[in-house]
Amino acid sequence: MQYNASKIERKWKDYWKENNIYQVEIDKNKPKYYVLDMFPYPSGSGLHVGHPLGYIASDIYTRYKRMNGFNVLHPMGYDAFGLPAEQYAIQTGVHPAQSTDENIERYRAQLDNIGFSFDWERQVKTSDPSYYKWTQWIFLQLFEHYYDVEADKAKPIEELKARFAQEGNSDDESSFTAQEWQAMSKKEQEDLLMNYRLAYRKTGYVNWCEALGTVLANDEVKDGVSERGGHPVEQRAMMQWSLRITAYAERLLDGLDQVEWSTALVAMQNNWIGKSEGAQVFFDIVGHEGQIEVFTTRPDTIFGATYMVLAPELDLVQDLTTAEQSAEINQYLDYVKSRSDLDRMSESKTVTGAFTGSYAINPFTEEKIPIWIGEYVLKDYGTGAIMAVPSDDERDKAFAIKFNLKIVDVVDKSDYPGATLHDKLGKIINSDFLNGMEVPEAIQHMFKEIESRGLGKKKVNYKLRDANFSRQRYWGEPFPIKYDEDGIAHPLDYDELPLELPDLEDYKPTSSGKSPLARLENWVKTEDGMTRETDTMPGYAGSSWYFLRYMDPNNEEAFASQEAVNYWQDVDLYIGGTEHAVGHLMYSRFWHKFLYDLGLVPTEEPFKKLINQGMIQGVIEYVYLSKEKEDGHSKFVCARIVEEQGNEEDYAKIPVYVDFVQGYGSPNSYLNVESIHRFVEWRPEYEDAIFQCGQGKYQKGKNESVNSHLVTSSEIGKMSKRYFNVVNPDDVVADYGADCFRMYEMFLGPIEQSKPWDTNGIDGISKFIRKYWSLFFDEEGKAIISDSKPDDKELKVLHTVIKKVNEDVERFSFNTAISAFMTAVNELRKLKCHKREILNSLNHLLAPFAPFLTEEVHEFLGGTESIHTLTYPEHNEEYLIESSVTYPICFNGKKRSEENFPADATNDEIMAAVKELTVFDKYTEGKTVRKIIVVPGRMINIVVG
RNA sequence: GCCUCGGUGGCGGAACUGGUAGACGCGCUGGAUUCAAAAUCCAGUUCCUUCGGGAGUGGGGGUUCGAUUCCCCCCCGAGGUACCA
Structure with missing residues (x-):
C-alpha cells in the first residue's frame, strides 16, 4: 500500500461520522474531562492557518485523555451574532441568518478537513432561538436579582422589596423608612430598585460609535476607537441596560487565585478590576x-x-x-x-x-x-x-x-x-x-x-465599571422586556421565551440612534399596550455561558439539566487567544458566579486551566512604488536599490499577493518576470508600469529582460485579506495531508508563542510521515511487518518515546513530543525494526497527533475498532535501565572528556576510577585537586586550582 | 510611565528540579545513486583557531565546584494598560 493522504482521510472522515465515534454521553463509570475551544465567529473569509492552532492542540489533548480512559466532552459551536454579518446585510440585503449559516457551513467543512474529534451532536449556535431563549432567561434572572452585600451573593429582588416595605433602607445608594417606601408611587419604587438589580437601566455616559451606529462596552474600545473597524468613539449620555459586574469585583479578584491561568492573563484581569x-x-x-x-x-x-x-x-x-x-x-x-x-x-x-x-x-x-x-x-x-x-x-x-x-x-x-x-x-x-x-x-x-x-x-x-449591555443593532438577542406608559420595565413571562428576533427588510440603524427594530411598529407595540425594548444584547451575551449549554444542548426545560451540570461540572482545559483576556473571560466568570449563587452550577469558576495559544502571523510582501512617475508611467523599484539609496520615504509600500513572490518570507524574496506578469494581470492599473530591477528595467511589451529580479521587502504581521497573505488550511491539507498539517502546526514551536507561518519547514514533517509509513511498507507498497520478538534495543527505543510523549503531552509541549517521534522513527529505521509489537504501540502513541494515518495503519495491523477508542501506551521503566552510564568528565565545569561507568557504581568507585584516567593527569598536572564532584547518573566535575 | 512575557546557530526551536548548550526539523556543504534532475540515502554543519586549543545562550556584575536556568543593574522586542486620585 502506498501512502495516499487524501484517500485515507476521505475514508476515515466518513467512517468516524457514520459510526459517531466522538459522541459522548454522561457515563458515571468514567472520570469526566472537559476540553473547550473558544468558539469562532463564523466570518465570511473562512479559517486561515492561524485559527486551527489551538484547535489542533486541544484535539490532541482530547484524544490523549480519551485514550487514557476519560469521558471527554469536546464540543464546538458558533458565536453567531455579531456586527460583520449585519454590516454585510446592510450592503447586500442578505439576511444575517442566511449569510451566517453559509459561513458556518464553510467553517464546518474546513474543521472536518483537519480531523477534529468534536462531538457535533452538541453544536450550539448563539443566534438559534432555542439557544438564546436561555440567554434571555439568564438576563431575566439578572434583572430579578440584586447583590446582597451581607450575604455576599445574589438574592431575589422580591426579598429586597419585602425588606424595604418592612424596614426601609439605609445604605450608600438610598435612605428611607418603610413608611416612605410604601408611600412611593410604583414608578418611584421601580426607579429605586433599578439601583439594585444586577441587570438594570440607567442614563449614563456611554461609548457612542457613530460609524457603527451603536454604543460599545469599555473593552470594545481600544485607544479611543472601536475595536471592530477602528471608528471614532465619543461619550454620549443615553438610557441603557447595564450589568452590575462591579458587585462581583471582589469575588472576580479572589477567584483568580483558584485558576491555572498564565501570569500575564491573571495580571490583565487584576489590572482591569483595579x-x-x-x-x-x-x-x-x-x-x-x-x-x-x-x-x-x-x-x-x-x-x-x-x-x-x-x-x-x-x-x-x-x-x-x-x-x-x-x-x-x-x-x-x-x-x-x-x-x-x-x-x-x-x-x-x-x-x-x-x-x-x-x-x-x-x-x-x-x-x-x-x-x-x-x-x-x-x-x-x-x-x-x-x-x-x-x-x-x-x-x-x-x-x-x-x-x-x-x-x-x-x-x-x-x-x-x-x-x-x-x-x-x-x-x-x-x-x-x-x-x-x-x-x-x-x-x-x-x-x-x-x-x-x-x-x-x-x-x-x-477601576472595573458596570458593563454596558445595550446595542442599537439588529443582529443580536432581543431583550425580553417591555415598558408600560410610565416607562416601567416589565419582564416577559418565562413561558413567552424565546422572544424571537423578527425579520426585517432594512438593516440600517435609524437616524435617531435607535435599533432598526424600532421601525417594526407592529412588533414594538404589544397586545397589552406596552412597548418592547428595541435594543439588542451585545456579542458577549451569548458567549458568556455557551460552555454550559454544550453539557446539555437540546434541553428545553433548562439551560442545562442539573444532572448534566453536576456531571460535567466545569471546563478542565480551555484553549483560546489572548484577545478575550478581559472581555469574554471576565463576563463569563461573572455570569458563572451569578449562576453559582442561584445554585444552578456547582463551581464558582468556569475555567480551571486556560492556555493562550499564540498567533500564527503572516509574512507581508511589499513592493516599492515610486511616488514620482517616470515619463508618465508608474515605477516600481527593487527593494535592494531602495535600501542602498536609503530614501524609503520616496516610495509607497504596496502589499502583493504572496503567491507571486519567489522565496516568500526569506530576505531575498523577489518577483521574477513571470511573477511580474501575474502581478500586472492582478492589478491591471499597472499594465504599463516600469519595474526597476538590479539588472535593468522591465516594462511589458518593451523590455522583458528575462533576468529581472524585483526584490520585495518582507515584514512579519497579521495574516489578513488586506495584506494578501492569507494561507487557507484547505490548501495545505490538499498538498500535504491533514496529519502533516496538524503535526506541522504543532512542530512550529511552543503553543503559547506567536510565530510566522512558514511553509519551508513542512517538508520535514512530510518526510517524517513517509519514513513512518516505510516502517510498515516497502517502496513497492508491500507490507514488511514481522511477528518476531523485539529485542532490548527496540524496546528501549519504544519505551523512551512512550515516556517522553506522555510527559510532553501532559505539559502541552507538543513540539518536543513530535521531535521524540522523529527520533524514535529514525532509530527504528536504523535498527531495521518492522516488528508488529513495537510498531503497534508506536501507532497508538501517534494516534492523537495523526488520527487518519494511524487509523489506516491500525486497520492494516488487524484492528477492528477505531484506534481512537482504544487505550494509550504506558512506558515500562524496566526497558529503560542502562547497564552503564556515559559521564562527562569536567574540569572546573568545562567538559574535557567522556567515560563509561557501570550504572551501579558508587561515587567512591567512580572517583577512584577517575583518578586513574590519563585526562585526569593531563588537566591536574602542576595543580592541586581541590574537590571531585560526582552527580550520580549525570556528570563528574573535578575542581583544580 | 506601569504590568506581563520574551531575547539561544543562517532559520523555527530544544535543554522540565542549577549538572555534557544547540535535541528535532529547515537550510547549507560534500558524497552515493542517476545520462541528467527530482526523490532517496550517507557524512558534515555555533563561531574563531597556529588544530594544542579558545570563545560562546542580548550586555555588565554577582552567588556556585558548576548558571541558558537563581539574584542585581542595563539594552532590545512583543502584548496589555494608561491622567485610576
Missing part, C-alpha cells in the same frame, strides 16, 4: 449645604491638599459655579464636550481647567481651598472629585503650576534617593500630628483619624 484601598473623605463647602466626597489612597498627604478638582461632567459643578465664574466655566464645559476620547488621549499632557469660584474647607488645616474643574479628573473613577496635593502628585503639581495654586510640601523624600512621587515613601512634614511619621504608618494613622473625626471611612475602590 482594586485600590484608600479613604473616603468629605469636604465641607463654604456657604453651601452639601459636601464634596473624595476618594484618596494618600490620606497622609491631606495637609498638603491646597485645592480640589471636580470632573467637569458632575452635576455639582453647576451648583458651585459663582456668577463671576460662570462664563469661564461654561466656556470650559463647551471645550470639554467638543473633545472626543481620541483627542483626550492623543494630547494627554496638556493641562486644562477652570475655577468654579467656590471654596471648600480642608478638614485638617481648616483652610479655605479653591474648587476647580479639570479634564484630568475622571467622572467614572472614585467619586469624580479629588483633593489635590500638588507637592506629592505629578498631575496635581502640573495643574497647580499652570494655574498658580498654592503648594505645600508634606513628604520629605530625602531619605529615599531615586524615589518618585508615585512611591509611597518618605517622612511626613508640615502636617501637625503626622510630622515625623513614615508614609505607610501615616496612612494607617489617618484612616483611624478620619473615621474617629467622622470625616469619612476606609474604602475600597475598583
Whole structure:
C-alpha cells in the first residue's frame, strides 16, 4: 500500500461520522474531562492557518485523555451574532441568518478537513432561538436579582422589596423608612430598585460609535476607537441596560487565585478590576449645604491638599459655579464636550481647567481651598472629585503650576534617593500630628483619624465599571422586556421565551440612534399596550455561558439539566487567544458566579486551566512604488536599490499577493518576470508600469529582460485579506495531508508563542510521515511487518518515546513530543525494526497527533475498532535501565572528556576510577585537586586550582 | 510611565528540579545513486583557531565546584494598560 493522504482521510472522515465515534454521553463509570475551544465567529473569509492552532492542540489533548480512559466532552459551536454579518446585510440585503449559516457551513467543512474529534451532536449556535431563549432567561434572572452585600451573593429582588416595605433602607445608594417606601408611587419604587438589580437601566455616559451606529462596552474600545473597524468613539449620555459586574469585583479578584491561568492573563484581569484601598473623605463647602466626597489612597498627604478638582461632567459643578465664574466655566464645559476620547488621549499632557469660584474647607488645616474643574479628573473613577496635593502628585503639581495654586510640601523624600512621587515613601512634614511619621504608618494613622473625626471611612475602590449591555443593532438577542406608559420595565413571562428576533427588510440603524427594530411598529407595540425594548444584547451575551449549554444542548426545560451540570461540572482545559483576556473571560466568570449563587452550577469558576495559544502571523510582501512617475508611467523599484539609496520615504509600500513572490518570507524574496506578469494581470492599473530591477528595467511589451529580479521587502504581521497573505488550511491539507498539517502546526514551536507561518519547514514533517509509513511498507507498497520478538534495543527505543510523549503531552509541549517521534522513527529505521509489537504501540502513541494515518495503519495491523477508542501506551521503566552510564568528565565545569561507568557504581568507585584516567593527569598536572564532584547518573566535575 | 512575557546557530526551536548548550526539523556543504534532475540515502554543519586549543545562550556584575536556568543593574522586542486620585 502506498501512502495516499487524501484517500485515507476521505475514508476515515466518513467512517468516524457514520459510526459517531466522538459522541459522548454522561457515563458515571468514567472520570469526566472537559476540553473547550473558544468558539469562532463564523466570518465570511473562512479559517486561515492561524485559527486551527489551538484547535489542533486541544484535539490532541482530547484524544490523549480519551485514550487514557476519560469521558471527554469536546464540543464546538458558533458565536453567531455579531456586527460583520449585519454590516454585510446592510450592503447586500442578505439576511444575517442566511449569510451566517453559509459561513458556518464553510467553517464546518474546513474543521472536518483537519480531523477534529468534536462531538457535533452538541453544536450550539448563539443566534438559534432555542439557544438564546436561555440567554434571555439568564438576563431575566439578572434583572430579578440584586447583590446582597451581607450575604455576599445574589438574592431575589422580591426579598429586597419585602425588606424595604418592612424596614426601609439605609445604605450608600438610598435612605428611607418603610413608611416612605410604601408611600412611593410604583414608578418611584421601580426607579429605586433599578439601583439594585444586577441587570438594570440607567442614563449614563456611554461609548457612542457613530460609524457603527451603536454604543460599545469599555473593552470594545481600544485607544479611543472601536475595536471592530477602528471608528471614532465619543461619550454620549443615553438610557441603557447595564450589568452590575462591579458587585462581583471582589469575588472576580479572589477567584483568580483558584485558576491555572498564565501570569500575564491573571495580571490583565487584576489590572482591569483595579482594586485600590484608600479613604473616603468629605469636604465641607463654604456657604453651601452639601459636601464634596473624595476618594484618596494618600490620606497622609491631606495637609498638603491646597485645592480640589471636580470632573467637569458632575452635576455639582453647576451648583458651585459663582456668577463671576460662570462664563469661564461654561466656556470650559463647551471645550470639554467638543473633545472626543481620541483627542483626550492623543494630547494627554496638556493641562486644562477652570475655577468654579467656590471654596471648600480642608478638614485638617481648616483652610479655605479653591474648587476647580479639570479634564484630568475622571467622572467614572472614585467619586469624580479629588483633593489635590500638588507637592506629592505629578498631575496635581502640573495643574497647580499652570494655574498658580498654592503648594505645600508634606513628604520629605530625602531619605529615599531615586524615589518618585508615585512611591509611597518618605517622612511626613508640615502636617501637625503626622510630622515625623513614615508614609505607610501615616496612612494607617489617618484612616483611624478620619473615621474617629467622622470625616469619612476606609474604602475600597475598583477601576472595573458596570458593563454596558445595550446595542442599537439588529443582529443580536432581543431583550425580553417591555415598558408600560410610565416607562416601567416589565419582564416577559418565562413561558413567552424565546422572544424571537423578527425579520426585517432594512438593516440600517435609524437616524435617531435607535435599533432598526424600532421601525417594526407592529412588533414594538404589544397586545397589552406596552412597548418592547428595541435594543439588542451585545456579542458577549451569548458567549458568556455557551460552555454550559454544550453539557446539555437540546434541553428545553433548562439551560442545562442539573444532572448534566453536576456531571460535567466545569471546563478542565480551555484553549483560546489572548484577545478575550478581559472581555469574554471576565463576563463569563461573572455570569458563572451569578449562576453559582442561584445554585444552578456547582463551581464558582468556569475555567480551571486556560492556555493562550499564540498567533500564527503572516509574512507581508511589499513592493516599492515610486511616488514620482517616470515619463508618465508608474515605477516600481527593487527593494535592494531602495535600501542602498536609503530614501524609503520616496516610495509607497504596496502589499502583493504572496503567491507571486519567489522565496516568500526569506530576505531575498523577489518577483521574477513571470511573477511580474501575474502581478500586472492582478492589478491591471499597472499594465504599463516600469519595474526597476538590479539588472535593468522591465516594462511589458518593451523590455522583458528575462533576468529581472524585483526584490520585495518582507515584514512579519497579521495574516489578513488586506495584506494578501492569507494561507487557507484547505490548501495545505490538499498538498500535504491533514496529519502533516496538524503535526506541522504543532512542530512550529511552543503553543503559547506567536510565530510566522512558514511553509519551508513542512517538508520535514512530510518526510517524517513517509519514513513512518516505510516502517510498515516497502517502496513497492508491500507490507514488511514481522511477528518476531523485539529485542532490548527496540524496546528501549519504544519505551523512551512512550515516556517522553506522555510527559510532553501532559505539559502541552507538543513540539518536543513530535521531535521524540522523529527520533524514535529514525532509530527504528536504523535498527531495521518492522516488528508488529513495537510498531503497534508506536501507532497508538501517534494516534492523537495523526488520527487518519494511524487509523489506516491500525486497520492494516488487524484492528477492528477505531484506534481512537482504544487505550494509550504506558512506558515500562524496566526497558529503560542502562547497564552503564556515559559521564562527562569536567574540569572546573568545562567538559574535557567522556567515560563509561557501570550504572551501579558508587561515587567512591567512580572517583577512584577517575583518578586513574590519563585526562585526569593531563588537566591536574602542576595543580592541586581541590574537590571531585560526582552527580550520580549525570556528570563528574573535578575542581583544580 | 506601569504590568506581563520574551531575547539561544543562517532559520523555527530544544535543554522540565542549577549538572555534557544547540535535541528535532529547515537550510547549507560534500558524497552515493542517476545520462541528467527530482526523490532517496550517507557524512558534515555555533563561531574563531597556529588544530594544542579558545570563545560562546542580548550586555555588565554577582552567588556556585558548576548558571541558558537563581539574584542585581542595563539594552532590545512583543502584548496589555494608561491622567485610576
